[in-house]
Amino acid sequence: MLDNNQLLRFTTAGSVDDGKSTLIGRLLYDSKSIFEDQLEAIETTSKKKGHEGVDLALFTDGLRDEREQGITIDVAYRYFTTPKRKFIIADTPGHIQYTRNMVTGASTANAAIILVDARHGVIEQTKRHAFIASLLQIPHVIVCVNKMDLVDFSEEAYNKVISQFEEFSSKLLVKDVRFIPISALLGDNVVNRSENMDWYQGAPLLHTLETMHISSDINKVDARFPVQTVLRPQSEEFRDYRGYAGRMASGVLRKGDEITVMPSGFTSKIKTIDTFSGEVEEAFAPMSVSITLEDDIDISRGDMIVRSNNKPEAQQDLEVMLCWLNNSPAKPRAKYTIKHTSNDQKAMIKEVLYKIDINSLNRSSDDTEMSMNDICKVRIRTTKPLMVDPYRENRTTGSIILIDDATNETVAAGMVV
């Protein structure tokens, strides 16, 4: 691989029948990422189940329960590499019951692959997937119109899906949508260009994934550096060293920059930006570095170093789109631990403003009980201010999770409006 090869994370959502597992199997198989012993295991299982040929979908089967039931329950991560990029697939189940897993897979993705069966067109599930992609602000959406072999590779069928999708997605916030007609089963337009669809002038799926521009997916404008921990070696050589360790959440910081520490408001200048391999002139997201300042000020975990002329808002009252992840519904006015970057505070859900029906996108303010997989707009009050940006502008400083102190479980994920 070349030195400048990037990492692209994408998510696939789908159910048993729309060919999601077959598509992933096809990508891995045609990019030669499946090993012989894995293939042999699949061949054996295919035979046992009485399938004809090798069922590529079996490759993505995971846990014992899933194998027995033939469904994906949890997010599974898969990896493959081409000479151009390294890919991480968050393979998630597509059924409404598993909204929380789709949200999880979407949270770190650069791109979402949405599968549509060419015979059925846009269905409820398609809308659900597109809505989640827009809610989680996945920068790129690729709609794969699958099973083209079953509609005689018809351009008309493909165009019909596009217009259906565009009609309802105009209400969503998705910046980059592309369409590709494929047959995951036969491999058309997955890795190799289809010989059955001359009318399609665009690139096959893999080529699209290999070449799409992703450097701008992370916000490079607003410098945000949440402090994870303070490094104080107290050794001979580094007696007075005090480094603030963390990972750039967004933007760029340079040596000499005027900075402000939030929430205290103290100001200073960046003295050095250090890594194990030596000093660097600048740090940009998502680099992990250690920053030293010109002045001795009191900084600890949970604080955020930002450029003085570009600060996030310190907020105690947040409006958040919340996805409920837990079996136990939200308790009215219950207290939770809220986690935001490296900062933990206590929080209370003050009010549920409305619930979204993720199939129709309708809002309802009558039904405000939050159960597993529900997505609601809520008001949250925290004990101390959080330094937040709107999620739409910053996926790292705009996201939170809620932890139930009684069980220690992660019960909700939220995006700051």
Place this chain on the structure above:
Amino acid sequence: MSKYYLNYLDELESEAIFVLREVWAQFQNPVILFSGGKDSIVVTHLARKAFYPSKIPFALMHVDTGHNFPETIKFRDDLIDSLGVRLIVGSVQESIDQGRVAEEKGKNATRNALQITTLLDAIEANKVDCAIGGGRRDEEKARAKERFFSHRDDFGQWDPKNQRPELWNLFNGKYFEGEHFRVFPISNWTEMDVWNYIKRENIQIPSLYFAHEREVVWRNNSWIPNSEFLKLDDGEEVVTKKIRFRTLGDITITGGIESDADTVEKVAQEVSAMRQTERGNRSDDKRSETAMEDRKKQGYF
């Protein structure tokens, strides 16, 4: 203007450093589970980078089955000396002597499963609340669903159906008394990434990973090294071959492959052309289709 993106190895490294720093910030007494294998060596290297110029703030914990390659133990001791960190050893032999576990019997007997008890005992005895491991999601199908921060109940068990959701990079390391976490900073790395990183960073690894002459026996489709623990079957014969190991486990179960790759460059080259997964030579994974999942549920690495 310089480029404002990281290449894939830098991004994986930055992610792992972020995770290691979260561990230090969220737990009281974390340790690195150190097997002497390349993955735990890479994790240790990443910990050095994460806390530089401080020393690694974790102890290294080694579960010693007594069935080690002598090379692994020497490598471990040299590394401990050079890093100036504490070593905690959990001994399977002691667990056997104390009657906590019983030795398996028969030709294919190994101490692999016995390690679980020793590991959990060592975690409890040392009040460890977080054990950092070199597990990767690409290794095995049960590991594909593992979290970065993986919760273990007070019996040390993993419940794959009741894992905490993990979104963005917000890791929830909260636990109750007696529970602990396993954390996997290189979850998103593949075998190839590990080799490319070892090559780039010039990380020292045990000589066992490079081609060398060794006495071996052909068994279960791989070359099992001759050792004092090996019992020969009828028809089996000890021969000398030029081999290397892709993974390092107990000397009794780790199969080697024939190879001439005697440098990191050659090994990386060879791995990129491999058509078998690295655990394909591990007889512990071949016992059943869900062997890894079953062991993980009980508290395995």
